[in-house]
Structures are given as C-alpha cells and as structure tokens.
Amino acid sequence: MKVIKHADASAQGAGYSESIRLREDDGALKKRMQNRPTGFGNPWLQLALSVACVLVSEFLLKRGATEVADTGSAWSWTGLNGLASPLVWWAILLIIASFVSWLYVLRYIPITIAFPLSRVVDILVPLGCWIFLGELISPLRWCGIALVVIGLALVAKPIAQFEERL
C-alpha cells in the first residue's frame, strides 16, 4: 500500500491544551480534507465502495447459503457447509475488500461522520430485497427507512457544503 505523508496538525495535538485543540479541530480537519487524495484515493469514493462491497456480499451470501443449504446435516448450524458454494467465497473476498477500504476511509474522515453514513447499507439491503428479490416491505419498515434517510441527510449535509467550498 502506498504511503502518503503530509503535515497533519491534529495528529500532533496530544500535547495541546484542550481549548486550543478544540479551536484547531476545524482547521486540522479542513487541512486534511484539502490534502486528501483525489481520484480512486478519494475517501468518499472509498466509503461508497466499502458500502457497495458489503451490499453485494450480503446478496451473494444469501444466494450462496441457500444454494448449498443442507439443514439435515449435524454440522449445518455452524454455517461451515456454506463454504461449499463459490458465491460464499466471492462474498468473503468482497468483505475483505470492504474492510480495507473502510480502514482507508478511517484515515481521512472523522468516524462520527463515516460510521453513520456507512449504515446506509441497512436500508439498501431491504430496498434491494424489495427490488430484486420481490420481498415485501411493511409500512413500519418504510417508516424506518424514511428515518434513516433523514438521519443520513442531516449527517451528510454539512459535508456536501464543505466540499463545495473547497
């Protein structure tokens, strides 16, 4: 993995007094955002990739697990027989990929922003089931999806404005 080094005020903040540190937080974040790589190394793109990998892996796991399901066997409860399906192995690869890009995201984006945004997958999975698998979504579930969307908008909006200013 390529090592990108740049000046980073926040990482040296350990010795700073609390008040100075709080005031400098904004500046440090701004600096890190300005120094962030573009193109494929863009942390927002990596966050989207990480979510996409998790999403696809969930569907692959569901497909793969049902494909080789053998509930009669004594070992079936461990889920280990799922390894017989190639789809499950693809899912495992995707999960590893999502973990690597998630680590990359953590390098640049505060976790108070990155983690709530990454939970978009919790509504994409039921929506995917609705669209691709024809599963039904109850009214209560629609309410939950709406709440998550509003919450995501709240978390993401300052970022969108921030990116515009750069």
Next chain:
Amino acid sequence: MSFLAFFLIVVSLLSFVAAQLILKRAMEATTTTGFRNPQFVSKVTGGILLMTISFFLTLGLLQRFDLSYLYPFQGLSVIFITLMAAVVLKEKLNMRLAVGALLISAGIVLVSMS
C-alpha cells in the same frame, strides 16, 4: 431473555465499538508515521481481534435468537460510536450529527423490528 444473553449482547456491541475506535486511532497514526511502526501494527491487530470476538459472539447469539431480535442492538452501534468518538477521540460533535445518528439508529431499529 436471560441475564447471560443480555450480557453477551452488550459485550459483543461494546467490543465492536471499541474495535472501530482503535482502528480509527491506528489509521490516524499512519498519516504521520506511516504503516511500518509497531504502534500501528499492534493497534490494527487489537482492532481485528476485538472485531473477531464480536463476530463470534454474534454468531453464537444468532443460533439462539432471531435476527430481528438481535439486529436492533447493532443499530445502537451508530449512537455508541458517535458518542464514544466524541469522548475518546475528541472528535467534534454538534447537534446536527447527534440528531442524525439518533435518527439513523431509530430507523435501523424500526427496519429490523418490522
């Protein structure tokens, strides 16, 4: 539900939250010192270890309880991580982020309950 089950749910949730915070710390350190230093390696190892503990605890719980019962607890991780990041990592937390995290958590609970 037994006390033990509740205890295991809490431990699994807390180890997941702790893992994320430690991984964040590890990755932040790389911006100044790079990847080849013992601190980074030990933190990433610790983070992955905690995630593994959380994973197997969840797996064990899944064998005894419904997913729809266990999943709402995972939704709570959004609130926990947001709060702990503000306290432990001193990340800035404003009203907007807090309310956003609260709504996302509530939404996940609703989605998984229905």
